[in-house]
Amino acid sequence: MTASSHRAIETNVPRYTSYPTAPHFHKGVGAGTVAGWLDAIPQGDALSLYLHIPYCDRLCWFCACHTKQTLRYDPVSEYLQALHAEIRTVGARIAGRAAVRAIHWGGGSPTMLKPEDMKALRAEIDKAFAVAPDVEFSIEIDPNDMGDERLDMLAEIGMNRASLGVQDFDERVQKAINRDQSFELTAGIVEGLRERGVRSVNLDLLYGLPHQTLNTLAATLDQALSLRPDRIALFGYAHVPWFKKHQTMIDEEALPKGLERLAQARAAAQRVVAEGYEAIGIDHFALPGDSLAIAARQGRLRRNFQGYTDDRCETLIGLGPSSVSRYRDGYAQNIVATADYCRVVSDGELAAARGIAFSDDDRMRGWAIERLMCDFALSTRGLLDRFGPPAQALLAEATILAQSPMSGLRQDGDLFTITDQTMTRLVASHFDPYFAKGGARHSVAV
Incomplete structure (x- = not known):
């Protein structure tokens, strides 16, 4: 394990x-x-x-x-x-x-x-x-x-x-x-x-x-x-x-x-x-x-x-x-x-x-989280094509996260890929600023 x-x-x-x-x-x-x-x-x-x-x-x-x-x-x-x-x-x-x-x-x-x-x-x-x-x-x-x-x-x-x-x-x-x-x-x-x-x-x-x-x-x-x-x-x-x-x-x-x-x-x-x-x-x-x-x-x-x-x-x-x-x-x-x-x-x-109500940032992060949950991957090109320059900030977050071997995310060229699918919900949470400042209780990730 x-x-x-x-x-x-x-x-x-x-x-x-x-x-x-x-x-x-x-x-x-x-x-x-x-x-x-x-x-x-x-x-x-x-x-x-x-x-x-x-x-x-x-x-x-x-x-x-x-x-x-x-x-x-x-x-x-x-x-x-x-x-x-x-x-x-x-x-x-x-x-x-x-x-x-x-x-x-x-x-x-x-x-x-x-x-x-x-x-x-x-x-x-x-x-x-x-x-x-x-x-x-x-x-x-x-x-x-x-x-x-x-x-x-x-x-x-x-x-x-x-x-x-x-x-x-x-x-x-x-x-x-x-x-x-x-x-x-x-x-x-x-x-x-x-x-x-x-x-x-x-x-x-x-x-x-x-x-x-x-x-x-x-x-x-x-x-x-x-x-x-x-x-x-x-x-x-x-x-x-x-x-x-x-x-x-x-x-x-x-x-x-x-x-x-x-x-x-x-x-x-x-x-x-x-x-x-x-x-x-x-x-x-x-x-x-x-x-x-x-x-x-x-x-x-x-x-x-x-x-x-x-x-x-x-x-x-x-x-x-x-x-x-x-x-x-x-x-x-x-x-x-x-x-x-x-x-x-x-x-x-x-x-x-x-x-x-969705902000522009909500739409972008929602799309990125959905792709991670569905595809176990996030495309740099897909994000930029859909959201333009504002996507650079989220991609910077992904790049920093992928540099940690414990994060469950790695970068393969255009793709950020989840390395361990048991980590999917946890990886997604890193792109969720509401989660970090919220007090809601949730079920375990697996």
Whole structure:
């Protein structure tokens, strides 16, 4: 093991699904600012939509998403009426100027919605926005929610990409994170999706979970790989009990520690690649013919709040409480508390509560960090061509960093290359001036 790897497993840094990162959003960006950003979306633009369903019928203790458990459906029904209202308000401001090229439903558990509510939600989107006929429509699926009726409805409303939460198939690990889910159940849902023409299936897996070992993780991977998913997202469990109190239900003594966690990450990646998948960034894998793998090979890989993506849309609009939007001029996050969100949007108002407007320096550093996260490299020529003379200052920082053998970055002609991919988030943090002066707490780098 290299000294740089030791540094990575001991350091807490952002995941860089955005830059600037969410802890630096502020109340100076609100509904008025977002109204202007929506009005400025140009004619003929391409949009992505993210819809957040902030409810689950069980609460998984590992989860760090904005969600709440409910055993009653009434709160979900009431929430959906508010979400429909926000869709109408945002859609009216865009007024058909832009086409929706991608839709993603996340949560929470979008698949806990009743089939008729899934259909009504898709219909509301179609009424409010100009949706492209070939829209990429992905939904996060909890296999425990699924049955033939819901599978049929997902096909009817046009879902063509599915992401199934798995985490781990080991019964002891599942009990420790409050998520019972058999391999047989998961396999049946994957089969049902494919029978209905869903062209892409992703499985979400985690390493670093309580009671997880190299052997149990290998067994889970063998089962997951037997389903031949098109993509695998293999994340490190982010233990952030100061942020998500329900994570205190997890026994910290049962969590794999630094070196063991690193060994799990490396062994899992090697196992997946050995089965013919291509590594995408730091925690995704895809079959060679998948659009994500093609984008990575062509240098078109992007990174946003859903992780790695081949989505080329410059505008991503988040709908629902806590959802984050990315506009050309900055980020905006909706009100987090569901009740407050519902009250505001039901009155026909925009829900943005905080965010950050991009400076020229933010745009440049955001592009550089995204390339490091996606390509493990930063091109001098690419940076200068895009940003001109102001890029010289950032390149000077990179040059100084590359001179340190412990930095994880080296200079090879035009390219600055990350030498140890376990260091990727740590290397990116060196180009983040907000991180150095911020007090936010983050998960470990590996």
